[in-house]
Amino acid sequence: MKLPRVRELLGRPEALTRPAPPADLQGRARPDRAMTIVEAVTDKYLRVLTAYDYDPTVAGHNPDAAMTLVATERTIVAENENVAALTFAAVDGGDLPAWQPGCHLDFHLPSGRRRQYSLCGDPADRRHYRIAVRAIPDGGGGSIEMHGLAPGTTVTVRGPRNGFPFVAAGSALFVAGGIGITPIIAMVRAARRAGMDWQFVYSGRSRESMPFLDEIATWDPARVFVRPDDEFGLPSADDLLGRAPVGGAVYCCGPTPMLDAVRGGFAATGACALHFERFGPPPVLGGSPFEVQLVSTGEVLEVPADESALEVIKERLPGVGYSCRQGFCGTCKVRVLAGTPDHRETRLTPQERVDHMLVCVSRADGGRLILDL
Known part of the structure; x- marks a missing residue:
């Protein structure tokens, strides 16, 4: 599954009285203030470490190593x-x-x-x-x-x-749509091995389009609902979330309409945490139109309020580098020669943000950005 990745956690008040489920399948727990400081220091420390040659004999594998x-x-x-x-x-x-x-x-x-x-x-x-x-x-x-x-x-x-971690504890509903089955199937296997109380809903266009059905057919049928669109119609939030466990977690990966339905219907369930991962670019929220000027051609391109700079740029430069389109992989990083970006990612260091941006998600608050493209 192509991994474009925006994670969110929708919490409920009662979650404060029980251990929060791990942020898996589309979700991230509200950060503890003290832990936020620790994470920030740790992240800075790790960035320093990975700036130098990595010695696998000293520590574990460095995911930045090729x-x-x-x-x-x-x-x-x-x-x-x-x-x-x-x-x-x-x-x-x-x-x-x-x-x-x-x-x-x-x-x-x-x-x-x-x-x-x-x-x-x-x-x-x-x-x-x-x-x-x-x-x-x-x-x-x-x-x-x-x-x-x-x-x-x-x-x-x-x-x-791992941008979509899973902890095999408690109870959980796993929801997969189409190729979104790829991270979910590994989670369900782990839940089965751990003896968790789990449920699984799998949606797709047709059975012929849905991978891994042979394996899934060997699982407990009381815990599995395979619902192809050509047999059941497009799924509603109730169809997807009807098996959500009270006090448990919901993990979901699939196309944007599925994620929207799950997010919209989650508050009506008894679950306390929603974790999801999208495999397409997130919608632009709270955007304002701005301009980007490409140094290589001198062209000035208008970026609408509801589109990313990347989408506009790649219409003119089809070969521009990009991958996740969600602001986490860093492939689309470009140098900013003039203008002030509105950074909407957590990938770049403060030093990088001085003169670089990720054009897949970051924007400008009006005005014009001059980009080294």
Whole structure:
């Protein structure tokens, strides 16, 4: 699953009286003030560490370190949607860095594109990473390139990173839409192994378009609801959240309409935390129109209030670098030569923000930005 990533947590007052569920499947707990300070100091410390050569003999794997992996297997797992499961291994056949449900990998493709895909294999298998990719013919080209990685092909990868963590405790409802199954299936496996009280709702266009149904068919049918649109119609919030556990968590990954329905209906459930991950760009909220000038061409482009600078720029410069479109991967970082950005990400350091911005989410408060593009 391509990983574009905006996470939110919707909490309820009663959650204050019980341990907060982990921020997984679209959600992040309200930060404790003291912990916010600790996290800020820790983040600054880690940035200093990763600015230097990393020595894996001193500490664990650095997700910013590049790995060369080789594709070992390619299997079509949903014919109608052309979803391919791809398996990768270390070139020397050795162990790979550990990962947990919710983790993703950053693929640096031969074309220069960077794409993120969720791991959907078995964390106990230290020799292989498995992902699933749906080919999108009219997309940005990354999924088509991934489908072309035949066994024996090597690729540069960074990670694993976990922007969608899962803790196997308490009770939970897992909701997946289409290719959003990729992070969810690893979570449900972990919940089953841990003996959690879990429920699972899986939506898609048709059964033929939904990956991993063979495995899901072996799970407890009392806990599983597979609802293809062509059989049940488009799902409502009640359809998706009817199994939400009182006092538990809801984890959701899928297309924007599904996320909107789940977010809109969550307050009516008895669950205390919502965790979700989107695989498309988030809507622009509270935006104002502004201009960007491209130094390479001198063109001045108008960015509407409801569009990102990236969307406008790539209409003129189709080769501009981008990946997640959510402000976390850093691929679309550009130098700002004039103007003041409205930074809407947490990726850049204060020093980087002085003269750089991520054009996928950051904006300007009116006026014009001159960009080194």
